[in-house]
Amino acid sequence: MERIATGIKGIDDMSQGGFPKKTVNLIRGPTGSAKSLFGLQFxxxxxxxxxxxxxxxxxxxxxxxxxxxxxxxxDKNIYDNGQAYMIDYGEIRRGEAEDLLISFKDLQEFLDNFLQSENIKRLVIDSISAVSLYYSSPEKLRKNLFEFCRFLKDKEVVTILISENEKPGSGIEGFVTDSVLNLGYENFNGEFRRTIKITKMRFTKHDPYQHPFLIMDDGIDVSVDEIIR
Ligand SMILES: Nc1ncnc2c1ncn2[C@@H]1O[C@H](COP(=O)(O)OP(=O)(O)O)[C@@H](O)[C@H]1O
Ligand SMILES: [Mg+2]
Known part of the structure; x- marks a missing residue:
C-alpha cells in the first residue's frame, strides 16, 4: 500500500511507513504536546x-x-516561495462572517476549490476544536465531521486534523477519522515527558505502545525502543 511518510523520527517505523494515502488522521493532545510541530514537520x-x-x-x-x-x-522559506502555504482562515473571512463560528461546511467550501487549484497533497488543519463549537449537540458534530472527512477522502490529499482534546478517549473525532495519534505531556515522578501513542490506524499493523519523545534541533524524535507502561 502506498504510504505518505511523515518524516518524523520513529513515527514512520511505528506505522509501516506513514499514513495510508487519501486518509484523514487525527492528532490530539494537550497544549504544549507538540501537535503543531508534528503538523509543520509533515x-x-x-x-x-x-x-x-x-x-x-x-x-x-x-x-x-x-x-x-x-x-x-x-524552514520558513517554503511558505514564502510557494512550495507550501501557511494560511490563517480568519484572514479569509475578514469582513462579514468574521465574528461567526466556523463550520465544517465553511472549511469545505474554501478547500474544495483551493486543494484542486493549488494541487495540494498534504493538508493540516490546526485545530478543529474551535470548529466543533459550531455544533449544538455531539450528534450534529459527528454527522458534520463525518461528511467533512468523506469530502477530504475524495481528494488527492492526506490530512492531519489537530484537536486540543485533553483526555485520550474523549471526543468523538476519533470515531470518524482513519487514525488517531495521542500526544501527551505528562508528569512522571516529577519529570515532565512528552509521549506519543498510535491508538488507531486503519489498514496498518501499527505499534500499539506509548513511547516518550524529545524535541530536538531537527524536530520530534520518538524513542521507539522505550515503552511507557
Ligand atoms: N526550539 C525548540 N526546541 C525545543 N522545544 C521547543 C522549541 N521551540 C518550542 N519548543 C517547545 O514546543 C512546545 C510547543 O509545541 P507546539 O507544537 O506548539 O504544541 P501544541 O501545538 O501541542 O500546543 C512548547 O511548549 C515549547 O516548549
Ligand atoms: Mg498548537
Whole structure:
C-alpha cells in the first residue's frame, strides 16, 4: 500500500511507513504536546518530495505561526516561495462572517476549490476544536465531521486534523477519522515527558505502545525502543 511518510523520527517505523494515502488522521493532545510541530514537520517533509502542503491555521495568525516555524528551526522559506502555504482562515473571512463560528461546511467550501487549484497533497488543519463549537449537540458534530472527512477522502490529499482534546478517549473525532495519534505531556515522578501513542490506524499493523519523545534541533524524535507502561 502506498504510504505518505511523515518524516518524523520513529513515527514512520511505528506505522509501516506513514499514513495510508487519501486518509484523514487525527492528532490530539494537550497544549504544549507538540501537535503543531508534528503538523509543520509533515508539511515540510512533503516539500522535500515535491508534494505541496497547506497548513490551515484556525485560531492563530499567520505571523505567529511563522514565528513558531522559526522557533522550531524549520524552514520558513517554503511558505514564502510557494512550495507550501501557511494560511490563517480568519484572514479569509475578514469582513462579514468574521465574528461567526466556523463550520465544517465553511472549511469545505474554501478547500474544495483551493486543494484542486493549488494541487495540494498534504493538508493540516490546526485545530478543529474551535470548529466543533459550531455544533449544538455531539450528534450534529459527528454527522458534520463525518461528511467533512468523506469530502477530504475524495481528494488527492492526506490530512492531519489537530484537536486540543485533553483526555485520550474523549471526543468523538476519533470515531470518524482513519487514525488517531495521542500526544501527551505528562508528569512522571516529577519529570515532565512528552509521549506519543498510535491508538488507531486503519489498514496498518501499527505499534500499539506509548513511547516518550524529545524535541530536538531537527524536530520530534520518538524513542521507539522505550515503552511507557
Ligand atoms: N526550539 C525548540 N526546541 C525545543 N522545544 C521547543 C522549541 N521551540 C518550542 N519548543 C517547545 O514546543 C512546545 C510547543 O509545541 P507546539 O507544537 O506548539 O504544541 P501544541 O501545538 O501541542 O500546543 C512548547 O511548549 C515549547 O516548549
Ligand atoms: Mg498548537
Amino acid at each position: 508539511i515540510e517533509e512533503g516539500v522535500k518530495k515535491s508534494e505541496r502542503g497547506l497548513f490551515l491555521s484556525i485560531e492563530e495568525g499567520r505571523e505567529n505561526m511563522l514565528r513558531a516555524v522559526r522557533s522550531f528551526d524549520l
